[in-house]
Amino acid sequence: xxxxxxxxxxxxxxxxxxxxxxxxxxxxxxxxxxxxxxxxxxxxxxxxxxxxxxxxxxxxxxxxxxxxxxxxxxxxxxxxxxxxxxxxxxxxxxxxxxxxxxxxxxxxxxxxxxxxxxxxxxxxxxxxxxxxxxxxxxxxxxxxxxxxxxxxxxxxxxxxxxxxxxxxxxxxxxxxxxxxxxxxxxxxxxxxxxxxxxxxxxxx
Amino acid sequence: xxxxxxxxxxxxxxxxxxxxxxxxxxxxxxxxxxxxxxxxxxxxxxxxxxxxxxxxxxxxxxxxxxxxxxxxxxxxxxxxxxxxxxxxxxxxxxxxxxxxxxxxxxxxxxxxxxxxxxxxxxxxxxxxxxxxxxxxxxxxxxxxxxxxxxxxxxxxxxxxxxxxxxxxxxxxxxxxxxxxxxxxxxxxxxxxxxxxxxxxxxxxxxxxxxxxxxxxxxxxxxxxxxxxxxxxxxxxxxxxxxxxxxxxxxxxxxxxxxxxxxxxxxxxxxxxxxxxxxxxxxxxxxxxxxxxxxxxxxxxxxxxxxxxxxxxxxxxxxxxxxxxxxxxxxxxxxxxxxxxxxxxxxxxxxxxxxxxxxxxxxxxxxxxxxxxxxxxxxxxxxxxxxxxxxxxxxxxxxxxxxxxxxxxxxxxxxxxxxxxxxxxxxxxxxxxxxxxxxxxxxxxxxxxxxxxxxxxxxxxxxxxxxxxxxx
Numbered sequence: 228x229x230x231x232x233x234x235x236x237x238x239x240x241x242x243x244x245x246x247x248x249x250x251x252x253x254x255x256x257x258x259x260x261x262x263x264x265x266x267x268x269x270x271x272x273x274x275x276x277x278x279x280x281x282x283x284x285x286x287x288x289x290x291x292x293x294x295x296x297x298x299x300x301x302x303x304x305x306x307x308x309x310x311x312x313x314x315x316x317x318x319x320x321x322x323x324x325x326x327x328x329x330x331x332x333x334x335x336x337x338x339x340x341x342x343x344x345x346x347x348x349x350x351x352x353x354x355x356x357x358x359x360x361x362x363x364x365x366x367x368x369x370x371x372x373x374x375x376x377x378x379x380x381x382x383x384x385x386x387x388x389x390x391x392x393x394x395x396x397x398x399x400x401x402x403x404x405x406x407x408x409x410x411x412x413x414x415x416x417x418x419x420x421x422x423x424x425x426x427x428x429x430x431x
Numbered sequence: 432x433x434x435x436x437x438x439x440x441x442x443x444x445x446x447x448x449x450x451x452x453x454x455x456x457x458x459x460x461x462x463x464x465x466x467x468x469x470x471x472x473x474x475x476x477x478x479x480x481x482x483x484x485x486x487x488x489x490x491x492x493x494x495x496x497x498x499x500x501x502x503x504x505x506x507x508x509x510x511x512x513x514x515x516x517x518x519x520x521x522x523x524x525x526x527x528x529x530x531x532x533x534x535x536x537x538x539x540x541x542x543x544x545x546x547x548x549x550x551x552x553x554x555x556x557x558x559x560x561x562x563x564x565x566x567x568x569x570x571x572x573x574x575x576x577x578x579x580x581x582x583x584x585x586x587x588x589x590x591x592x593x594x595x596x597x598x599x600x601x602x603x604x605x606x607x608x609x610x611x612x613x614x615x616x617x618x619x620x621x622x623x624x625x626x627x628x629x630x631x632x633x634x635x636x637x638x639x640x641x642x643x644x645x646x647x648x649x650x651x652x653x654x655x656x657x658x659x660x661x662x663x664x665x666x667x668x669x670x671x672x673x674x675x676x677x678x679x680x681x682x683x684x685x686x687x688x689x690x691x692x693x694x695x696x697x698x699x700x701x702x703x704x705x706x707x708x709x710x711x712x713x714x715x716x717x718x719x720x721x722x723x724x725x726x727x728x729x730x731x732x733x734x735x736x737x738x739x740x741x742x743x744x745x746x747x748x749x750x751x752x753x754x755x756x757x758x759x760x761x762x763x764x765x766x767x768x769x770x771x772x773x774x775x776x777x778x779x780x781x782x783x784x785x786x787x788x789x790x791x792x793x794x795x796x797x798x799x800x801x802x803x804x805x806x807x808x809x810x811x812x813x814x815x816x817x818x819x820x821x822x823x824x825x826x827x828x829x830x831x832x833x834x835x836x837x838x839x840x841x842x843x844x845x846x847x848x849x850x851x852x853x854x855x856x857x858x859x860x861x862x863x864x865x866x867x868x869x870x871x872x873x874x875x876x877x878x879x880x881x882x883x884x885x886x887x888x889x890x891x892x893x894x895x896x897x898x899x900x901x902x
Contacts, residue, residue: 243751249867301660412589
């Protein structure tokens with residue numbers, strides 16, 4: 228499987244800190260999203276409540292890079308947040324910091340979670356304010372975000388970067404080590420509990 | 432030769448390493464907890480791969496997120512809930528996984544149910560597709576939340592590739608004042624340190640205040656560790672934990688118990704162990720805390736006023752704080768205790784254990800909710816519900832005009848039909864006050880069970896001490 232080397236396309240800009248995954252994927256729209264696609268739920272409340280919201284702007288449908296404030300994706304582990312971003316078309320999120328589980332979920336789904344410095348982020352925001360919807364390139368090999376004249380370095384999880392570059396499956400990497408898992412299982416302490424011990428429970 | 436002093440975290444981590452995979456370690460999972468919400472896509476993926484569940488005997492399921500709490504018959508639940516309950520049922524049956532379905536006698540919030548059965552033990556690794564898996568760290572377990580893709584990996588392999596976090600410690604010195612709970616301490620810590628203070632870190636909590644806490648209080652504290660951004664949160668197991676676990680149904684017995692307890696005594700940070708970050712916090716400065724905004728870090732002491740966003744450092748911070756205040760319909764300088772409320776929720780994996788219900792009931796005894804205020808008490812598990820009824824707590828709640836519900840996540844995450852109407856202002860013992868978390872345009876103030884109960888009686892945010900003495 229060949230991977231991705233860069234994410235390129237129009238940017239959407241969310242100037243807000245501490246955007247949580249409940250806000251990114253409000254469960255209120257989950258039933259609809261299960262039926263018609265995850266992007267229906269993406270920022271479900273904000274898209275319905277605020278005409279000025281980034282994803283309500285002309286051209287936002289085509290956006291592939293999301294530039295967001297610090298602490299993006301805090302809170303719930305719901306991977307639906309990443310699935311919805313991906314379903315919208317986003318291949319990269321650029322922010323000064325991310326919630327931990329959200330960042331890992333991005334890696335699992337081939338979405339680049341690019342961390343930039345607060346100073347660089349402010350410059351990128353100014354650039355996108357001047358030129359809304361400008362094309363941005365998130366270049367994986369050089370770890371650079373390019374927007375107009377700006378060339379900004381970013382950091383990301385190295386493991387996730389390799390996964391995205393070569394398109395490999397994390398589950399395959401784990402299953403390759405099935406023998407080591409079996410060996411480990413032999414050494415586990417006797418006192419560790421198993422649900423089998425609870426014979427008063429009926430196995431369904 | 433003596434080995435270098437180790438942290439509790441290093442001891443817990445090292446004993447679960449199956450293989451070194453470069454910048455990740457392959458960790459074995461001793462207990463995989465699953466529920467209907469985040470396992471749906473994981474099972475679908477497993478089917479796509481044509482793989483079996485490697486260790487159904489180390490996997491346990493329950494329903495909590497979508498589980499109705501109003502006692503509705505199984506046949507009458509709404510279509511979205513029915514979809515999740517049905518799929519969970521068939522997935523567990525197909526793979527031979529034990530689980531507690533809707534209205535089962537052991538069903539409950541996954542993080543309340545497993546510890547009360549003695550299934551979470553010190554020294555174990557515990558994962559679940561829910562961020563509040565950090566709760567189990569209160570027993571001295573290596574516990575962390577994962578996404579659905581990782582749930583699929585654990586189902587298939589009982590192991591996960593995880594980057595080793597940095598070690599962080601917060602020593603909470605001194606004792607908490609009477610009337611100040613571990614929830615208040617958690618909100619005080621998050622309010623001072625921020626949403627991502629512990630990001631990338633395994634956080635150990637220790638110090639006099641923590642060591643003197645009950646296991647239930649420790650669970651509340653570790654539950655909130657994820658709101659500090661920590662990858663995992665843990666407290667060294669001690670005699671309090673051993674006594675909590677003794678004779679629980681899934682805990683070992685006889686010589687296995689003795690062997691386990693001997694092992695657990697080693698599970699503490701050695702004298703001189705080095706932490707990448709080491710902070711101290713004075714427990715004596717903690718007071719009842721509540722949130723004013725839309726993240727857990729928006730927390731202040733109950734006798735404080737709504738803060739002024741103008742005092743924040745960056746443009747985005749100022750802007751975000753103003754948006755939070757607009758959402759909450761509050762203005763800077765307003766005393767927290769002047770804020771009128773419409774509803775109270777006592778429940779969630781933060782605060783739905785028996786100790787939490789006792790704290791709320793002790794405030795509500797002989798009192799009643801203010802006119803126009805609705806109240807809901809949702810026990811964390813069927814077992815907690817039975818105990819609360821046996822102790823007479825349920826009667827206190829109903830006497831105070833609160834609704835006494837069946838166990839589940841309920842109004843904390845509002846996906847099971849338990850939602851408040853737009854514009855409702857709540858005091859909630861849950862762990863998140865994000866926009867829309869309890870329903871569209873609902874305004875949530877996080878607090879302890881005692882503060883939530885007192886606020887319901889007064890009809891405004893307040894502490895138990897603010898209430899008139901019951902004659």
